[in-house]
Amino acid sequence: MCFTGELDSISRPEAEEKAKAAGAKVMGSVSGNTGYLVMGSHLDDGRKVEETSKYRKYIDLKEKGKKFPQLLDEQQFLDLFPKDANASTPDTATTSPIASGCPPSAQSPAAPRQITW
Numbered sequence: 451m452c453f454t455g456e457l458d459s460i461s462r463p464e465a466e467e468k469a470k471a472a473g474a475k476v477m478g479s480v481s482g483n484t485g486y487l488v489m490g491s492h493l494d495d496g497r498k499v500e501e502t503s504k505y506r507k508y509i510d511l512k513e514k515g516k517k518f519p520q521l522l523d524e525q526q527f528l529d530l531f532p533k534d535a536n537a538s539t540p541d542t543a544t545t546s547p548i549a550s551g552c553p554p555s556a557q558s559p560a561a562p563r564q565i566t567w
Contacts, residue, residue, distance in 0.1 A: 455490025455499035482517035
């Protein structure tokens with residue numbers, strides 16, 4: 451998993467810790483082994499998030515037909531986590547898309563895969 455840009459409702463360090471706690475490996479750059487690229491809404495220096503090297507790498511991989519990460523906005527990232535941590539729910543270490551290492555649409559109950567985020 452990789453982050454680019456600033457998030458609105460949670461700080462980048464908090465988001466990274468949340469992802470790590472759920473089993474994600476948070477990386478500083480994008481590659482074909484990255485599972486998710488989380489895009490914030492803006493950059494502190496005024497540039498558009500689409501101008502970052504991480505986003506450009508995502509586009510490059512996608513255009514070349516190579517393996518590329520799933521692009522998530524802040525809300526999609528937050529939706530990967532249970533809404534109420536105190537609720538009686540199954541163990542998220544075995545059921546969350548982050549713990550299984552694959553996007554929700556690609557999950558298979560038979561064989562979750564581990565990938566570098």
